[in-house]
Amino acid sequence: MSWNTVIGLEVHSELNTKTKCFCGCKNEFGDKPNTNCCPVCTAMPGSLPVLNRDAVERAILMGLAVGCRINNYSVFERKNYFYPDLCKAYQISQLEYPLCVGGGLEIELEDGTKKFIRLDRIHLEEDAGKLIHSRNGTMIDYNRGGVPLIEIVSKPDMNSAEEAVAYLQKLRSTLLYVGVSDCKMQEGSIRFDVNISVNRDGEPLGTRTELKNLNSFRAVLRAIKYESARQIEELEAGRKVIQETRRWDDAKGKTYSMRTKEDSQDYRYFPDPDLIPLDVTEEYIESIRKKLPKLAPERKAEYQKMGLTEQDATLITSERAYADFFEAVLKYFNEPKFVCNWITAEVFKKLNALEEDDRKISVTPQDLAKMLELYKNGEINQAGARKIFDALWEGETDPVRLVETLGLKQLNDTGALKAVLEKIIADNPKAVAELKAGNEKTMAFFVGQAMRATQGKANPKLVNDLVRELIK
Numbered sequence: 001m002s003w004n005t006v007i008g009l010e011v012h013s014e015l016n017t018k019t020k021c022f023c024g025c026k027n028e029f030g031d032k033p034n035t036n037c038c039p040v041c042t043a044m045p046g047s048l049p050v051l052n053r054d055a056v057e058r059a060i061l062m063g064l065a066v067g068c069r070i071n072n073y074s075v076f077e078r079k080n081y082f083y084p085d086l087c088k089a090y091q092i093s094q095l096e097y098p099l100c101v102g103g104g105l106e107i108e109l110e111d112g113t114k115k116f117i118r119l120d121r122i123h124l125e126e127d128a129g130k131l132i133h134s135r136n137g138t139m140i141d142y143n144r145g146g147v148p149l150i151e152i153v154s155k156p157d158m159n160s161a162e163e164a165v166a167y168l169q170k171l172r173s174t175l176l177y178v179g180v181s182d183c184k185m186q187e188g189s190i191r192f193d194v195n196i197s198v199n200r201d202g203e204p205l206g207t208r209t210e211l212k213n214l215n216s217f218r219a220v221l222r223a224i225k226y227e228s229a230r231q232i233e234e235l236e237a238g239r240k241v242i243q244e245t246r247r248w249d250d251a252k253g254k255t256y257s258m259r260t261k262e263d264s265q266d267y268r269y270f271p272d273p274d275l276i277p278l279d280v281t282e283e284y285i286e287s288i289r290k291k292l293p294k295l296a297p298e299r300k301a302e303y304q305k306m307g308l309t310e311q312d313a314t315l316i317t318s319e320r321a322y323a324d325f326f327e328a329v330l331k332y333f334n335e336p337k338f339v340c341n342w343i344t345a346e347v348f349k350k351l352n353a354l355e356e357d358d359r360k361i362s363v364t365p366q367d368l369a370k371m372l373e374l375y376k377n378g379e380i381n382q383a384g385a386r387k388i389f390d391a392l393w394e395g396e397t398d399p400v401r402l403v404e405t406l407g408l409k410q411l412n413d414t415g416a417l418k419a420v421l422e423k424i425i426a427d428n429p430k431a432v433a434e435l436k437a438g439n440e441k442t443m444a445f446f447v448g449q450a451m452r453a454t455q456g457k458a459n460p461k462l463v464n465d466l467v468r469e470l471i472k
């Protein structure tokens, strides 16, 4: 009998509020260590937490975006553990009564199959400080301590590493659409924990392990494959899988035991006496629902109405940044299909060469619109358009000027092109015979020759027409 892999994911996502969750300190990455701290987030005796309304609102927004039920009554609890990154020796979190429950996301795999991944809950909590290990010892930065986080917990609905990654990509994309987190993996503003077990068909669920330290989609993919194979190997050898937390070592490509897994009772959760239960009225939820931005499915439908194929509409809405950029370009040059083709081919090619966190479109919508207009109107050809696009990406501006300075104006002069082609035709009787015999591939040869003779400026369509006319 074959093995099944069962995967559930916990995603921690920092909310991009101005201030921390329970005090007025700045929520800012990269500031000088321990400068965004106050008596509340450093747990000075007598200090009291005050809940940040904006954090609650962002958590609810995300809950609504993924179809959660928003609980009118939720409770902040203390999760007690002793570790230097936590000056209070407890983290304010939610256990029994979380803010959002249920909901889910539909994922699409590379082969086109779709699957609905259910969510268990989304709760609000605070982040811990950051430990920085160096040769001289360990240092602590409490700037991150108290930053609002949502923990998004899925049901164990995924059965392969590919499904888990598709889910994470969809979740990240949704967080970015809703605009509640910047989701920078390298800065730790989105972090993943994987729960994984294996079992055979018809058997109850196996003992699970939890994987930590997964900082990229690639790490998630590799870690799940490794850990699933490791568990199967243990069981097939007659050994047991131990319930534990394991650390992924990306360089070695292996997981290592960190500690046996705690159960929730180990944390002695209890309601925080400093914070009253959160009372969220239906009116309040509805007022937040009105702020929900247009998400991918709605935009996708709109784009299909503009004439994009489903595949193109899916690609261009896969990230909010792409969809926003697409719409911005259309404001200057309203040719949806033409614009979309350039973005999904040329812009994506540039972005895919970059790390996930660094994928920023470095061309302004105005400049791209102008360049595409020149291309569509035949002022420049595709090769010229690519050259201008490269220059724009490198920080140049003004495509009209670039056409001049780079000497890319397309040669549309019939007389001049005819002269060039007459010579090419005279020099290549064999190719002429092939074309006359109906070998259409030979046309590419003539276009290539014409491009060479004109330093890439010939209008390929015009070349095509003229060759046919001349060989008649």
Ligand SMILES: [Zn+2]
Pocket: 020, 023, 024, 025, 036, 037, 038, 039, 040, 041, 042, 146
């Ligand atoms: Zn503070």
